[in-house]
Amino acid sequence: MEAGGQPAAAHVSVILPVHNAEAWLDECLRSVLQQDFEGSMELSVFNDASKDKSMTIIEKWKVKLEDSGILVVIGGHDSPSPRGVGYSKNQAIAQSSGSYLCFLDSDDAMMPQRVRLQHEAAVRHPTSIIGCQVRREPPNSTERYTRWINQLASDQLLTQVFTSHGPTVVMPTWFCSRAWFSHVGPFDEGGQGVPEDLLFFYSHLRKGGGVVRVDQSLLIYRYHPKAATHSVLETTIWTHRVRFLEERALPHWAAFTIWNAGRQGRRLYRSLTAESRRKVVAFCDVDENKIKKGFYSYEDSEERPKPRVPILHFRAARPPFVICVKLDLTGGAFEDNLRSLHLQEGRDFLHFS
Numbered sequence: 001m002e003a004g005g006q007p008a009a010a011h012v013s014v015i016l017p018v019h020n021a022e023a024w025l026d027e028c029l030r031s032v033l034q035q036d037f038e039g040s041m042e043l044s045v046f047n048d049a050s051k052d053k054s055m056t057i058i059e060k061w062k063v064k065l066e067d068s069g070i071l072v073v074i075g076g077h078d079s080p081s082p083r084g085v086g087y088s089k090n091q092a093i094a095q096s097s098g099s100y101l102c103f104l105d106s107d108d109a110m111m112p113q114r115v116r117l118q119h120e121a122a123v124r125h126p127t128s129i130i131g132c133q134v135r136r137e138p139p140n141s142t143e144r145y146t147r148w149i150n151q152l153a154s155d156q157l158l159t160q161v162f163t164s165h166g167p168t169v170v171m172p173t174w175f176c177s178r179a180w181f182s183h184v185g186p187f188d189e190g191g192q193g194v195p196e197d198l199l200f201f202y203s204h205l206r207k208g209g210g211v212v213r214v215d216q217s218l219l220i221y222r223y224h225p226k227a228a229t230h231s232v233l234e235t236t237i238w239t240h241r242v243r244f245l246e247e248r249a250l251p252h253w254a255a256f257t258i259w260n261a262g263r264q265g266r267r268l269y270r271s272l273t274a275e276s277r278r279k280v281v282a283f284c285d286v287d288e289n290k291i292k293k294g295f296y297s298y299e300d301s302e303e304r305p306k307p308r309v310p311i312l313h314f315r316a317a318r319p320p321f322v323i324c325v326k327l328d329l330t331g332g333a334f335e336d337n338l339r340s341l342h343l344q345e346g347r348d349f350l351h352f353s
Contacts, residue, residue, distance in 0.1 A: 008040065009097040009098065009099070010040045010041055010042035010071055010096075010097055010098040011039035011040045011041070011098060011099055011100065011119075012037065012039060012040070012041050012042070012098045012099070012100045012101075012102055012115055012119055013041075013042045013043075013044050013093075013096035013097065013098030013100070013101055013102065013178075014032055014041065014042070014043045014044065014102045014104050014115070015044055015089060015092045015093055015096065015101050015102065015103050015104065016028070016032075016043060016044065016045045016046070016092060016104050016105075016106060017046050017048060017085055017088030017089050017092055017105075017106065018045055018046065018047050018048065018050060018054050018058065018076075018088075018106045019047075019048040019049065019050055019054075019082050019085075019088070019106075020050050020051060020052045020054060021050070021052075021054050021106035021107060022050075022052040022053045022054050022057060023107075024106060024107040024108075024109075024222065025054060025057040025058065025061075025106055026057060026061075027109045027220075028104065028105075028106050028107070028108060028109050029043075029057070029058070029061040029065070030061075030109070031109040031110040031111075031112075031220075032061075032065065032070065032104070032110065033061070033064060033065055033068060033070070034110075034112045035110065035112055035113075035114065035115045035116070036112045036113055036116055037115040037116040037119060038116070039119070040069075040071075041069075041070045041071075041098075041115065042070065042071040042072070042073060042096060042097060042098055043065060043070055043071070043072045043073070044073045044075075044092045044093070044095055044096035045058055045072065045073070045074045045075070045076075045092065046074075046075045046076055046088045046089075046091045046092035046095070047074070047075070047076025047077070047078075048076065048077070048082040048083060048084070048085075048087070048088040049076075049077060049078055049079050049080070049081060049082040049083070050076075054106075055076075058072075058074060059074075062074065073095050073096060073097075075091055075092065075095045082191075083189070083191060084189065084190070084191030084192055084194070084196075085187075085196060086186075086187035086188050086189045086190065086191070086194060086196035087187075087189040087191065089103070089187050089196075090185070090186045090187050090189065093178075093181065093185075093186070098178060099177060099178055099179075100119055100122055100175065100176070100177055100178065101174075101175065101176055101177070101178055101181055102114070102115055102118065102119075102174075102175045103171060103172060103173075103174040103175065104172060105171075105172040105222075107222045107224065108172050108219055108220055108221055108222055109219070109220040110218060110219055110220075111216075111217065111218045111219065111220075113216070113218065114132065114218035114219065115175075117132070117214050117216060117218060118130045118132060118175035118214055118218065119175070121175070121212055121214055122175055122176060122177055125210055125212050126177055126179070126180060127180050127208065127209050127210060128176070128180075128209060128210035128211060128212045129167075129169060129174050129175075129176050129201070129204060129209060129210075129211055129212070130169075130174070130175040130176060130212050130213075130214065131157075131168075131169020131170065131173040131174060131175075131211070131212070131213045131214070132169075132173045132213060132214040132215075132216060132217070132218035132219060133149070133150040133213065133214070133215060133216060133217045133218065134146065134149055134150065134170065134173060134217060134218075134219045134220070134221035135217045135219070135220050135221065136221050136222075136223060137220050137221070137222045137223065138223065141223035142223055144327075144328050144329070145165055146221075147328060148165055148327070148328070149165075149169075149170055150217075152168055152213070154212075154213070155345070155346070156168065156345065157169065157211040157212070157213060158205075158210075158211055158346070159345045159346040159350065159351075160345075160351050161201070161202075161205060161244075161248075162241055162244060162245050162248075162249070162350055162351065162352050163241075163351050163352065163353055164234075164237065164238075164241070164353060166195070166197070166198050166201070166237070167197055167198060167201040168211055169211055169212075169213055170221065171197035172219060172221060173218070173219050173221075180209065183207065184200065184203050184204045184207055184209065185200060185203075187199075187200050188200070193232055193233060193236065194232070194236075195232045195236065195237055195240065198237065198240060199240065202240070202244050205248070206248075238271070239271075241352070242268070242271045242272065245322070245350070245352060246272065246273060246276050249322075249350055250276050250279065253279065253320050254279065255279050255280075255281045255318075256279055256280065256281070256319075256320045256321065256322055257280070257281060257282045257283065257284050257312075257317045257318060257319065257320070257321050257322075258280055258282075258283050258284075258321070258322050258324060259283075259284050259285075259314065259317075259321045259322065259323040259324060259325060259349070260283070260284075260285060260323070260324035260325050261283035261284070261285040261287070261290040261291075261293075261296060261311045262285070262287070262290065262324075264324040264325075264326075264353065265283055265285075265324040266283075266296060267324075268322065268324055268352060269283075269296070269298070269309070270298070270300065274303075277298075277307065280309055281309075281310075281318070282309060282310045282311065282312050282317055282318075283296055283309055283310070283311045283312070284311070284312045284313065284314040284316070284317035284321070285311060285312075285313070285314065286313070286314060286337065290311055291311055291312065291313050293311055294310065294311060295308045295309055295310050295311055296308070296309045296311055314337060314341075315341075319341070319343055319348040319349060320347070320348050320349055320350075321343075321348070321349040321350075322349070322350055322352050323338070323349055323350065323351050323352060323353065324352050324353050325353055326353040327351065327353065
């Protein structure tokens with residue numbers, strides 16, 4: 001206790017938004033209790049209009065957690081409908097006191113060393129978001145995505161920020177200082193359908209933030225149909241990604257090639273602003289049928305004459321490339337082609353798939 005009977009501010013606050021999570025909360029809260037971190041810890045729960053037994057479970061665990069020295073702060077509301085994950089996380093952060101924030105989703109569970117190892121990394125990297133590797137449950141639910149999360153090289157944490165996978169360290173693994181969160185945040189509170197983690201991640205990168213991953217599996221990351229991520233439309237995310245690509249990457253290039261003359265490549269081309277479209281010197285591909293066509297004609301263009309963009313074999317095309325081919329889907333054929341060109345990721349190509 002500090003003078004005046006106030007409890008001292010915790011060193012790390014675990015930020016836990018809750019909405020109808022009774023099925024997972026016991027495992028989630030047990031994982032908070034089992035942390036081997038030796039500094040002071042606090043759990044900040046915000047209940048976003050749960051209608052199940054979530055609050056009963058939380059009250060039960062509050063006693064166990066406080067008996068073991070972990071302060072528990074509980075806030076929330078019981079309006080007819082939830083206000084969303086962004087709002088709940090902001091509220092949980094506002095009512096907490098820790099110098100560091102450890103984000104946790106109510107359907108996930110932490111390994112005992114998570115807070116300790118991520119705190120060590122955050123002390124070394126005060127303006128970074130610290131992530132970690134994950135163990136997916138059920139294990140075969142999103143194999144490509146899980147491999148991507150766990151296997152990105154440290155420089156790819158900054159170069160692969162434009163892909164459809166979203167943030168290069170997944171939000172339920174985030175850990176950062178409160179000071180840095182305050183500098184970047186708060187989360188967007190638009191509610192259902194808003195990719196608040198992606199928008200925060202982009203703001204973080206705009207402000208020069210780093211991305212660091214602890215290369216140990218520190219989170220059981222659960223996949224199930226009720227997860228909030230499923231409520232965000234792909235078209236919403238696509239629009240944010242295109243704008244971020246145009247803001248962060250394309251200004252550095254006077255001209256570029258879109259790798260994929262198929263649907264995704266053409267969709268990217270059509271989504272660009274007129275200024276960015278003028279920088280597209282070619283599409284490239286391996287598909288002989290597409291290459292034989294010779295060019296792509298942009299029929300919906302307001303310009304006269306309508307733009308005609310050449311379609312080349314990838315070996316005849318010039319970098320830099322924006323790659324619209326999904327990784328890890330062609331049995332290694334695409335990756336082999338890309339490697340054969342001896343290019344540097346970030347400088348000579350970016351992944352957009």
